[in-house]
Amino acid sequence: MGNEESVFFSRVLTELTLSFHIIYATVGVGIPLMIMIAQWVGIKKQDEHYILLARRWTRGFVITVAVGVVTGTAIGLQLSLLWPNFMELAGNVIALPLFMETFAFFFEAIFLGIYLYTWDRFENQKKHMLLLIPVAIGASFSAIFITIVNAFMNAPQGFDIVNGQLVNINPVLAMFTPAMPTKVAHVLSTAYMTSAFVLASIGAYRLLKGSNHVYHKKALFLTMKIGLIFSIATAVIGDFSGKYLAEYQPEKLAAAEWHFETEKGAPLMLYGLLDDGEVKYAIKIPFALSILAHSNPNAEVIGLDQFPENEIPPLYIHYLFDLMVTIGMWMTALSLIYVVGTWLKMRFVASKWYRWLIVLGGPLSIIAIEAGWWFAEVGRQPWILRGIMRTDEAATISGQVDLMLLLFAGLYLVLAVGSIIVLTRMFRKNPVEQELSDRELEKEGDLR
Amino acid sequence: MILEIIGISVLWLFLFGYVIVASIDFGAGFFNAYSLFRGKQHVLTRIIQRYLSPVWEVTNVFLVFFFVGIVGFFPKTAYYYGTVLLVPASIAVILLAIRGSYYAFTTYGGLKQKKWTYLYGLSGLFIPASLSIVLTISEGGFVAESAPGLELNYWSLFTSPLTWSIVVLSIAAVLYISAVFLTWYAHKAQDEPATELLRKYALIWSLPAIITATGIIVELRGHNPEHFSRLMDLWWLFGISFILFAGTVYLIWKRKAYGFAFGLLTGQFLVAFFAYGVSHYPFLLYPYLTIYDSFTNEAMAAALIIAFIAGLGLLLPSLYLLLRLFLFNKDYVQGKRDDHAKEE
Numbered sequence: 001m002g003n004e005e006s007v008f009f010s011r012v013l014t015e016l017t018l019s020f021h022i023i024y025a026t027v028g029v030g031i032p033l034m035i036m037i038a039q040w041v042g043i044k045k046q047d048e049h050y051i052l053l054a055r056r057w058t059r060g061f062v063i064t065v066a067v068g069v070v071t072g073t074a075i076g077l078q079l080s081l082l083w084p085n086f087m088e089l090a091g092n093v094i095a096l097p098l099f100m101e102t103f104a105f106f107f108e109a110i111f112l113g114i115y116l117y118t119w120d121r122f123e124n125q126k127k128h129m130l131l132l133i134p135v136a137i138g139a140s141f142s143a144i145f146i147t148i149v150n151a152f153m154n155a156p157q158g159f160d161i162v163n164g165q166l167v168n169i170n171p172v173l174a175m176f177t178p179a180m181p182t183k184v185a186h187v188l189s190t191a192y193m194t195s196a197f198v199l200a201s202i203g204a205y206r207l208l209k210g211s212n213h214v215y216h217k218k219a220l221f222l223t224m225k226i227g228l229i230f231s232i233a234t235a236v237i238g239d240f241s242g243k244y245l246a247e248y249q250p251e252k253l254a255a256a257e258w259h260f261e262t263e264k265g266a267p268l269m270l271y272g273l274l275d276d277g278e279v280k281y282a283i284k285i286p287f288a289l290s291i292l293a294h295s296n297p298n299a300e301v302i303g304l305d306q307f308p309e310n311e312i313p314p315l316y317i318h319y320l321f322d323l324m325v326t327i328g329m330w331m332t333a334l335s336l337i338y339v340v341g342t343w344l345k346m347r348f349v350a351s352k353w354y355r356w357l358i359v360l361g362g363p364l365s366i367i368a369i370e371a372g373w374w375f376a377e378v379g380r381q382p383w384i385l386r387g388i389m390r391t392d393e394a395a396t397i398s399g400q401v402d403l404m405l406l407l408f409a410g411l412y413l414v415l416a417v418g419s420i421i422v423l424t425r426m427f428r429k430n431p432v433e434q435e436l437s438d439r440e441l442e443k444e445g446d447l448r
Numbered sequence: 449m450i451l452e453i454i455g456i457s458v459l460w461l462f463l464f465g466y467v468i469v470a471s472i473d474f475g476a477g478f479f480n481a482y483s484l485f486r487g488k489q490h491v492l493t494r495i496i497q498r499y500l501s502p503v504w505e506v507t508n509v510f511l512v513f514f515f516v517g518i519v520g521f522f523p524k525t526a527y528y529y530g531t532v533l534l535v536p537a538s539i540a541v542i543l544l545a546i547r548g549s550y551y552a553f554t555t556y557g558g559l560k561q562k563k564w565t566y567l568y569g570l571s572g573l574f575i576p577a578s579l580s581i582v583l584t585i586s587e588g589g590f591v592a593e594s595a596p597g598l599e600l601n602y603w604s605l606f607t608s609p610l611t612w613s614i615v616v617l618s619i620a621a622v623l624y625i626s627a628v629f630l631t632w633y634a635h636k637a638q639d640e641p642a643t644e645l646l647r648k649y650a651l652i653w654s655l656p657a658i659i660t661a662t663g664i665i666v667e668l669r670g671h672n673p674e675h676f677s678r679l680m681d682l683w684w685l686f687g688i689s690f691i692l693f694a695g696t697v698y699l700i701w702k703r704k705a706y707g708f709a710f711g712l713l714t715g716q717f718l719v720a721f722f723a724y725g726v727s728h729y730p731f732l733l734y735p736y737l738t739i740y741d742s743f744t745n746e747a748m749a750a751a752l753i754i755a756f757i758a759g760l761g762l763l764l765p766s767l768y769l770l771l772r773l774f775l776f777n778k779d780y781v782q783g784k785r786d787d788h789a790k791e792e
Binding site for chain 1: 503504505506508509511512513515516517519520521523524525526527528529530531533534535537538539541542544545546548549550551552553556744745747748751752755756759762763766767769770773774
């Protein structure tokens with residue numbers, strides 16, 4: 001196997017691992033917050049249903065965490081195994097947040113263990129809830145630190161290169177790159193948003209499939225509200241991200257928007273097809289790209305004409321960008337209508353078709369997460385460290401990457417099937433009505 | 449110079465932590481499977497599950513910590529080890545992944561089948577075997593540096609007696625460490641049948657563990673004479689380690705002070721592990737890579753050490769809390785309380 005093939009298979013394997021990992025990682029970041037909110041609402045309102053909600057989410061959460069942890073270990077090692085040259089260089093500058101990420105992970109792991117095994121140990125539910133705070137903090141902070149590493153790859157700084165040597169290294173400066181604030185904020189808000197919509201989709205599904213319990217209605221309303229808040233936050237941060245790209249990574253924005261010529265008052269292209277360098281069927285919104293990039297309809301936006309051919313990312317990222325944004329907008333509207341509709345006691349939000357739309361929302365949000373990451377990562381091509389190291393210089397020279405790709409693909413298949421079977425079994429066998437009546441009996445037993 | 453030593457010592461300590469907690473974990477899985485095979489599962493399963501459930505995730509972190517830390521402190525290791533370890537490390541990761549997620553699936557998800565328990569038990573022995581390859585490679589002689597880059601010579605690696613001795617040692621040590629710990633734990637749980645069974649396992653596995661450990665020192669004499677002579681300079685440390693070993697076996701044999709016996713065992717492995725590490729100094733990968741030419745820049749080293757101290761300030765109290773609530777909680781250990789969110 002030649003170097004070119006090693007690079008190709010390394011890229012495919014990394015993409016496969018990350019695409020699989022982020023599904024579990026995203027809910028791993030978001031769900032602890034949802035559990036915390038549910039338990040807090042339960043304590044505040046003295047409502048058993050919310051406590052039970054927290055308890056049942058927790059049970060499912062353990063399964064997703066397990067897969068998240070093992071695939072996270074895989075990508076952690078693959079960074080060095082598949083990209084040894086990159087890690088050797090970047091390790092000098094970016095090791096600090098990587099190291100801190102493992103601390104956050106450690107912290108979360110310890111308290112998750114305690115939280116899971118102390119459900120009935122404390123008389124006071126508040127004490128038990130306190131244990132969840134470090135879990136949620138640990139989960140969010142691992143996301144923050146690892147996103148900082150990714151932000152560095154997009155906008156490396158904190159060092160100088162003199163005659164091929166790294167000098168003047170400043171690990172703290174390397175963490176606070178221009179890409180970091182928008183990336184971190186976007187990752188966190190979309191993780192919370194996605195988790196909320198995934199949980200909402202489960203609630204809606206149960207309501208559609210026979211159970212008409214008030215428990216599911218409470219769950220649905222709570223998660224849709226949280227989802228709405230974070231989808232609005234995501235939209236605002238998305239706008240900042242556009243401005244960041246225009247300033248620091250104009251080639252990514254230009255490729256995403258099929259913006260070929262540098263011009264003032266640039267229009268935004270929605271959808272469309274690229275055929276031999278010609279854009280067809282696109283919806284053109286005049287001045288919108290200038291507004292997105294610089295908040296000024298007449299501002300100049302740099303186009304792809306400013307970059308050498310071999311530094312332009314693949315143009316298909318436009319489709320990924322559109323997919324992400326469309327789903328984001330759709331979910332914002334869906335949750336807004338649901339929340340307002342519920343307040344105004346409108347009928348249609350409880351109708352079958354609307355609930356089916358909510359069921360669809362969970363998988364759609366996951367697709368948006370995937371599309372967003374593919375866009376962000378492919379949009380950085382051909383660089384692994386933008387402006388410093390190209391991806392093909394970073395990969396391993398080992399000849400066995402293709403075999404490893406097959407092995408890992410098999411692993412992810414097993415994990416996907418296993419986790420889906422376990423999760424559905426868990427909740428099929430023990431529906432909420434059953435659990436509520438069991439708990440009722442238990443309490444009576446205690447009183448007697 | 450002092451920073452390099454601090455860096456490698458910290459990492460070595462974490463690797464040691466992983467060796468101990470992972471050994472308990474891997475061994476427990478194997479004993480569980482073996483007792484199912486012999487129709488004695490009712491004796492061990494509850495004890496093992498009670499210990500493992502709250503800590504299984506923490507075990508994994510020790511390993512992640514080590515490999516992230518070594519790339520942080522010694523970035524060149526990413527290039528040297530990353531290139532040559534693709535296959536063995538990937539296999540270890542896949543086994544770890546299947547094992548870890550399977551644990552969660554069965555414990556919390558109610559996926560219970562005999563064949564899984566067997567697979568789980570066996571995979572636990574393959575993981576230390578595939579990870580210990582790294583130790584063999586670090587001794588040198590299996591990696592060739594050529595024009596396109598580094599290459600691992602699988603043939604000489606798999607035909608070397610040193611490789612297989614280290615594999616056998618890792619398996620024997622896993623079973624020995626695990627059995628001693630679980631004997632203590634079962635005794636604390638006042639579970640007499642489990643204590644007796646595990647005590648027997650501990651005594652059985654003590655012998656191969658010590659024999660292979662000694663055998664490897666002898667083999668190094670031929671494989672890497674330079675390393676061997678440095679090992680000999682530290683003979684007294686290995687002597688102390690052996691005395692601690694004898695103490696553990698004596699206590700287990702006499703059915704006395706199991707907790708102290710486990711303490712002696714930890715000491716035995718700690719001394720031997722550090723003596724081995726010190727004798728390896730200054731090489732990370734003989735003869736290509738020393739801790740000096742691979743060490744990161746000063747600014748990063750200082751930042752990492754500050755982060756490390758701050759992190760420990762957070763971790764140690766949390767770990768203490770975890771141990772207080774489970775390992776050292778009498779009611780929990782004796783199975784009088786479970787308090788978890790899953791259904792029976």
